[in-house]
Amino acid sequence: MSETIISAEIVDKDNAARKADLERDYDSLGERLDRRGIAIDAISDKVEKFAVAIPSWGVGTGGTRFARFPGAGEPRDIFDKIEDCAVIRQLTQATRTVSLHIPWDKADPNRLKQAASRFGLGFDAINSNTFSDARDQKLSYKFGSLSHADAATRRQAVEHNLECIEIGKTLGSKALTVWIGDGSNFPGQVNFAKAFERYLDAMKEIYAGLPDDWKLFTEHKMYEPAFYSTVVQDWGTNYMIATELGDKAFCLVDLGHHAPNVNIEMIVSRLIQFKKLGGFHFNDSKYGDDDLDAGSIDPYRLFLVFNELVDAELSGAEGFDPAHMLDQSHNVTDPIESLMLSAVEVQRAYAQALLVDRKALEAYQDANDALMATQTLKAAYRTDVEPILAMARLNTGGAIDPVAAYRAAGYRAKVAAERPPVAGGSGGIV
Numbered sequence: 001m002s003e004t005i006i007s008a009e010i011v012d013k014d015n016a017a018r019k020a021d022l023e024r025d026y027d028s029l030g031e032r033l034d035r036r037g038i039a040i041d042a043i044s045d046k047v048e049k050f051a052v053a054i055p056s057w058g059v060g061t062g063g064t065r066f067a068r069f070p071g072a073g074e075p076r077d078i079f080d081k082i083e084d085c086a087v088i089r090q091l092t093q094a095t096r097t098v099s100l101h102i103p104w105d106k107a108d109p110n111r112l113k114q115a116a117s118r119f120g121l122g123f124d125a126i127n128s129n130t131f132s133d134a135r136d137q138k139l140s141y142k143f144g145s146l147s148h149a150d151a152a153t154r155r156q157a158v159e160h161n162l163e164c165i166e167i168g169k170t171l172g173s174k175a176l177t178v179w180i181g182d183g184s185n186f187p188g189q190v191n192f193a194k195a196f197e198r199y200l201d202a203m204k205e206i207y208a209g210l211p212d213d214w215k216l217f218t219e220h221k222m223y224e225p226a227f228y229s230t231v232v233q234d235w236g237t238n239y240m241i242a243t244e245l246g247d248k249a250f251c252l253v254d255l256g257h258h259a260p261n262v263n264i265e266m267i268v269s270r271l272i273q274f275k276k277l278g279g280f281h282f283n284d285s286k287y288g289d290d291d292l293d294a295g296s297i298d299p300y301r302l303f304l305v306f307n308e309l310v311d312a313e314l315s316g317a318e319g320f321d322p323a324h325m326l327d328q329s330h331n332v333t334d335p336i337e338s339l340m341l342s343a344v345e346v347q348r349a350y351a352q353a354l355l356v357d358r359k360a361l362e363a364y365q366d367a368n369d370a371l372m373a374t375q376t377l378k379a380a381y382r383t384d385v386e387p388i389l390a391m392a393r394l395n396t397g398g399a400i401d402p403v404a405a406y407r408a409a410g411y412r413a414k415v416a417a418e419r420p421p422v423a424g425g426s427g428g429i430v
């Protein structure tokens with residue numbers, strides 16, 4: 001039995017006040033789903049098993065290019081971050097792993113493992129960082145890392161990634177995520193082909209250091225920090241990288257890393273079809289890589305992404321096993337509250353996608369009945385699955401209303417007293 005941070009008494013008390021209503025809502029939804037030929041318990045079982053990883057950097061307050069306004073009780077180090085992640089896990093029961101960022105979270109791996117296992121947390125993909133300079137770093141990444149014109153800088157970036165793999169091995173991670181900020185700000189600054197060739201050569205060295213049971217995720221991003229060209233710019237480039245590297249290399253899709261209005265669900269479908277979908281960094285955006293809370297701006301898009309994922313899951317797509325992770329930056333909310341609700345939003349999209357009548361959809365598609373085909377998706381999306389999500393949390397020891405339980409526990413005020421504000425911190429928009 002793992003330790004809990006919020007007292008079980010507080011959670012039980014909050015749940016007790018809401019349980020009777022939840023049971024009524026669950027039964028009522030069950031009856032309505034039954035009419036559609038769907039067994040609610042089968043959906044609940046799947047939802048209970050679904051999980052999304054928390055990025056360690058998400059529990060701190062992020063920032064913008066203009067300023068960072070620290071929040072109260074921000075985690076001072078990775079051990080505080082693990083405690084915050086434990087709260088998210090305890091109340092939502094939807095986040096079983098933490099994704100670390102090196103060097104931000106660098107600490108004795110054995111101590112890290114011990115700290116996480118106290119709360120029943122495991123480690124997800126490990127993230128390398130060659131988009132900023134660490135303290136005491138010999139060569140700067142100002143003009144790039146894995147694609148840098150200077151061989152010694154590229155070597156340093158490769159060595160850093162190999163070190164991340166070593167750390168991850170002790171932690172029990174099974175994947176390395178590589179995102180680079182390499183690119184250019186002005187036409188002519190960089191030779192596109194040469195830069196990409198240097199990047200591929202460097203990635204091949206990293207890939208060679210990958211254990212057999214690991215995956216390598218590469219993350220594309222259209223722009224920022226480079227504003228004219230970016231080496232790993234789009235999903236096509238990402239697919240080329242994964243194909244060049246080999247069977248253990250996959251593409252990671254961050255929802256905010258595309259041009260506005262790009263059809264991300266179709267990209268997801270393509271990557272599934274060609275067995276290169278590695279996983280996700282879930283978040284939401286209005287304009288660019290806004291890193292807003294998942295499902296906060298365009299929940300229908302999140303649903304449409306999950307519609308593709310569930311389609312692949314149910315059709316038994318070969319090698320389909322995407323890694324789900326949140327990647328957000330919280331500037332005006334309590335990061336723990338945002339991450340709890342975002343995990344629930346991702347779960348919600350999954351549950352809604354499970355409700356799609358796929359047989360009917362296929363028949364409408366084959367009959368060219370565009371109206372009924374799209375209504376079939378809408379019927380699933382319009383279903384309020386909250387009772388399923390809340391019941392899944394209750395059944396697994398979480399909170400029916402995670403934010404209410406969290407606020408009742410007074411966790412933020414408690415850590416604000418224990419953790420004096422730190423300058424700087426390691427928020428990040430990646």
Ligand SMILES: [Mn+2]
Pocket residue numbers: 219254281327430
């Ligand atoms: Mn990301």
